[in-house]
Amino acid sequence: MLLARDRSRTIVGALLIDLPPRHRGRWSRILGEDMAEIGCVGVAAANNNQGIGTALVAEATSIVKKAGAPVAFLAWTSRITFYERLGYTVWREYRTATRPLG
Numbered sequence: 001m002l003l004a005r006d007r008s009r010t011i012v013g014a015l016l017i018d019l020p021p022r023h024r025g026r027w028s029r030i031l032g033e034d035m036a037e038i039g040c041v042g043v044a045a046a047n048n049n050q051g052i053g054t055a056l057v058a059e060a061t062s063i064v065k066k067a068g069a070p071v072a073f074l075a076w077t078s079r080i081t082f083y084e085r086l087g088y089t090v091w092r093e094y095r096t097a098t099r100p101l102g
Contacts, residue, residue, distance in 0.1 A: 002060055004043070004052045013043040013052040017060045019067045031071045036064040039075030057086050 004013035018037040028035055038060045043052045064072045074088055084090075 002056055002063070004056055006047070011044075012047040013041075013056050015039065015041040015056045015060055017063060019064065020069050031073055034069055035071040035073055036067060036069035037073045037075055038064070041076075053082065054086065057083070061086065 002015050002017055003011050006012050016037075016039050018039075020034040020036060038057065041053055041056060043050075043056075061072055072088075074083055077083055080090060
Protein backbone atom coordinates (compact mmCIF):
# COMPACT_ATOMS: atom_id res chain seq x y z
CA MET A 1 0.00 0.00 0.00
CA LEU A 2 1.23 3.46 -0.89
CA LEU A 3 -0.09 6.41 1.15
CA ALA A 4 -0.19 10.16 0.59
CA ARG A 5 -0.34 12.39 3.65
CA ASP A 6 -0.92 16.10 4.08
CA ARG A 7 1.27 18.35 6.23
CA SER A 8 -0.57 17.31 9.38
CA ARG A 9 0.20 13.64 8.50
CA THR A 10 -3.45 12.90 7.76
CA ILE A 11 -3.86 10.27 5.03
CA VAL A 12 -5.38 11.96 1.97
CA GLY A 13 -4.76 9.29 -0.66
CA ALA A 14 -3.81 5.66 -1.10
CA LEU A 15 -3.37 2.89 -3.61
CA LEU A 16 -2.61 -0.81 -3.56
CA ILE A 17 0.46 -2.19 -5.25
CA ASP A 18 1.31 -5.86 -5.71
CA LEU A 19 4.81 -6.69 -6.93
CA PRO A 20 6.32 -9.88 -8.31
CA PRO A 21 7.10 -12.57 -7.37
CA ARG A 22 4.26 -12.52 -4.83
CA HIS A 23 1.67 -11.37 -7.34
CA ARG A 24 -0.12 -14.24 -9.01
CA GLY A 25 -3.30 -12.53 -10.13
CA ARG A 26 -5.84 -13.66 -12.65
CA TRP A 27 -4.07 -11.78 -15.46
CA SER A 28 -0.63 -13.28 -14.88
CA ARG A 29 -1.28 -16.06 -17.41
CA ILE A 30 -1.74 -13.38 -20.08
CA LEU A 31 0.71 -10.69 -18.93
CA GLY A 32 3.37 -12.95 -17.43
CA GLU A 33 4.25 -14.17 -13.96
CA ASP A 34 6.51 -11.17 -13.34
CA MET A 35 3.77 -8.57 -13.80
CA ALA A 36 2.79 -6.07 -11.12
CA GLU A 37 -0.65 -4.74 -10.26
CA ILE A 38 -1.68 -1.23 -9.21
CA GLY A 39 -5.22 -0.67 -8.05
CA CYS A 40 -7.78 0.94 -5.83
CA VAL A 41 -6.39 4.46 -6.26
CA GLY A 42 -8.30 6.84 -4.03
CA VAL A 43 -7.99 10.44 -2.92
CA ALA A 44 -10.10 12.16 -0.26
CA ALA A 45 -12.76 14.33 -1.93
CA ALA A 46 -11.49 17.43 -0.13
CA ASN A 47 -8.09 16.86 -1.74
CA ASN A 48 -9.15 16.23 -5.34
CA ASN A 49 -7.50 18.13 -8.19
CA GLN A 50 -4.26 18.67 -6.28
CA GLY A 51 -2.19 16.09 -8.19
CA ILE A 52 -2.25 13.55 -5.36
CA GLY A 53 -3.64 10.69 -7.46
CA THR A 54 -1.19 11.49 -10.24
CA ALA A 55 1.72 11.48 -7.78
CA LEU A 56 0.59 8.18 -6.25
CA VAL A 57 0.32 6.40 -9.60
CA ALA A 58 3.62 7.89 -10.82
CA GLU A 59 5.40 6.72 -7.66
CA ALA A 60 3.79 3.27 -7.86
CA THR A 61 4.89 3.00 -11.50
CA SER A 62 8.44 3.90 -10.47
CA ILE A 63 8.39 1.25 -7.71
CA VAL A 64 7.13 -1.36 -10.19
CA LYS A 65 9.89 -0.45 -12.64
CA LYS A 66 12.58 -0.67 -9.93
CA ALA A 67 11.23 -4.09 -8.93
CA GLY A 68 11.95 -5.28 -12.46
CA ALA A 69 8.37 -5.95 -13.53
CA PRO A 70 8.04 -5.49 -17.30
CA VAL A 71 4.29 -4.83 -17.08
CA ALA A 72 2.19 -2.77 -14.69
CA PHE A 73 -1.44 -3.85 -14.76
CA LEU A 74 -4.05 -1.38 -13.51
CA ALA A 75 -7.04 -2.83 -11.76
CA TRP A 76 -10.27 -1.02 -10.97
CA THR A 77 -10.03 1.58 -13.71
CA SER A 78 -13.01 3.81 -14.27
CA ARG A 79 -11.12 7.02 -15.10
CA ILE A 80 -9.39 5.95 -18.31
CA THR A 81 -8.20 9.43 -19.35
CA PHE A 82 -6.53 9.89 -15.96
CA TYR A 83 -4.37 6.80 -16.50
CA GLU A 84 -3.77 7.58 -20.18
CA ARG A 85 -2.16 10.87 -19.13
CA LEU A 86 0.31 8.76 -17.14
CA GLY A 87 1.18 6.58 -20.15
CA TYR A 88 -1.17 3.65 -19.60
CA THR A 89 -3.30 2.26 -22.42
CA VAL A 90 -6.47 0.19 -22.51
CA TRP A 91 -5.74 -3.35 -23.65
CA ARG A 92 -8.94 -5.07 -22.59
CA GLU A 93 -12.43 -4.04 -21.56
CA TYR A 94 -15.00 -6.01 -19.66
CA ARG A 95 -18.44 -5.43 -18.23
CA THR A 96 -19.55 -5.77 -14.67
CA ALA A 97 -22.89 -6.97 -13.40
CA THR A 98 -24.93 -6.21 -10.32
CA ARG A 99 -27.72 -8.00 -8.52
CA PRO A 100 -30.16 -6.43 -6.07
CA LEU A 101 -29.97 -8.30 -2.78
CA GLY A 102 -32.91 -6.71 -1.00
